[in-house]
Amino acid sequence: MHELSIALSIVDGVLEELQTRGASRASVIYLRVGRLSGVDKDALRFSYGIVCQDTAVAHSQLEIEDVDVAVFCPACNVERPARSLPTLACAECGAQAPRVVRGQELEITGMEIVDG
Amino acid sequence: MGEPRMVEVRRKILKENDLVARRLRDFYRQAGVEVISLVSSPGSGKTTLLERLLADFGRQCRVAALVGDLATENDAARLARTAVPVKQITTGTVCHLDATMVERALQGWRLAELDYLFIENVGNLVCPSSFDLGEDLRLVLVSTTEGEDKPLKYPTIFNTADVAVITKLDLAAAIDCNVEELIRNVDSVRPGMPIVSLSARTGQGVEDLKKLLTARHRAGAAARVI
Numbered sequence: 001m002h003e004l005s006i007a008l009s010i011v012d013g014v015l016e017e018l019q020t021r022g023a024s025r026a027s028v029i030y031l032r033v034g035r036l037s038g039v040d041k042d043a044l045r046f047s048y049g050i051v052c053q054d055t056a057v058a059h060s061q062l063e064i065e066d067v068d069v070a071v072f073c074p075a076c077n078v079e080r081p082a083r084s085l086p087t088l089a090c091a092e093c094g095a096q097a098p099r100v101v102r103g104q105e106l107e108i109t110g111m112e113i114v115d116g
Numbered sequence: 117m118g119e120p121r122m123v124e125v126r127r128k129i130l131k132e133n134d135l136v137a138r139r140l141r142d143f144y145r146q147a148g149v150e151v152i153s154l155v156s157s158p159g160s161g162k163t164t165l166l167e168r169l170l171a172d173f174g175r176q177c178r179v180a181a182l183v184g185d186l187a188t189e190n191d192a193a194r195l196a197r198t199a200v201p202v203k204q205i206t207t208g209t210v211c212h213l214d215a216t217m218v219e220r221a222l223q224g225w226r227l228a229e230l231d232y233l234f235i236e237n238v239g240n241l242v243c244p245s246s247f248d249l250g251e252d253l254r255l256v257l258v259s260t261t262e263g264e265d266k267p268l269k270y271p272t273i274f275n276t277a278d279v280a281v282i283t284k285l286d287l288a289a290a291i292d293c294n295v296e297e298l299i300r301n302v303d304s305v306r307p308g309m310p311i312v313s314l315s316a317r318t319g320q321g322v323e324d325l326k327k328l329l330t331a332r333h334r335a336g337a338a339a340r341v342i
Binding site: 001002005006009010012013017021023027028030031036037038039085086087088089096097098100104106107108109110111112113114115116 | 119120121124127129130133211212214243246247267268273275303304305308
């Protein structure tokens with residue numbers, strides 16, 4: 001359940017971003033979460049609901065965009081979707097592809113804020 | 117108070133941890149210490165392997181260890197018998213180590229007096245994967261008694277580690293573990309990852325891991341000189 005730590009980091013990050021912008025609160029937080037990030041979305045939402053209480057983001061919603069896994073295929077010499085996770089292989093040719101180029105993201109990408 | 121408006125943000129969720137990890141990495145590099153962390157599920161043999169590594173390396177070079185657990189100082193007490201400096205981090209209820217816990221534990225340590233620092237993470241095959249500790253090398257341990265498909269079930273941790281160590285090789289035959297299949301599964305979730313199979317109890321294969329760690333340390337030291 002490291003989602004609790006992740007949720008705390010989201011709240012801290014959003015509060016800092018609000019302060020920078022002189023905004024008073026946020027109602028929606030947009031996230032990008034890679035399918036290889038190791039974060040469970042339900043556990044994250046549950047944890048976030050608890051840790052956002054009594055802060056400027058109380059009652060805010062998480063909008064989570066999943067990021068599919070992409071790998072660099074050494075055989076095709078180009079970026080390709082990964083086939084049949086959890087194994088890392090090129091979806092086109094099936095070659096093993098150790099380099100993950102997408103799918104490990106854990107990012108805040110936007111917020112709906114109220115100024116002042 | 118105005119209407120809600122949408123703003124774009126570009127921020128990693130674990131920015132704070134990443135910042136501390138970067139600071140730690142610089143700190144390790146300046147001190148010339150090679151930092152190696154161990155992650156695995158509980159009971160895979162991290163402490164047993166560490167006992168052997170500390171005892172062996174301790175004869176030739178300067179080593180120390182940090183060990184993380186939710187509770188008890190048992191592991192630190194076990195490792196202290198190897199006569200190298202050991203410090204326990206008890207996390208309370210937290211299921212992983214983060215960079216801040218490591219930084220706090222290292223306060224007052226003179227890292228420049230060390231060649232190797234080992235960090236044993238809390239036994240957990242999920243949560244430690246998200247938290248960079250600034251280490252040079254992350255070993256993920258999987259024991260033969262856990263089943264051949266463990267890497268397929270927990271791919272994320274294998275993706276954040278640098279070397280896989282298959283432990284309890286001496287028990288493989290007794291529990292019908294197909295070690296080749298286990299190795300194949302590691303390679304499928306993390307193609308090309310170096311894999312060392314060993315038994316910390318009998319010592320079989322431990323030399324291979326020590327050679328790998330020593331080679332990495334030398335390569336790191338050479339890079340620092342350049």
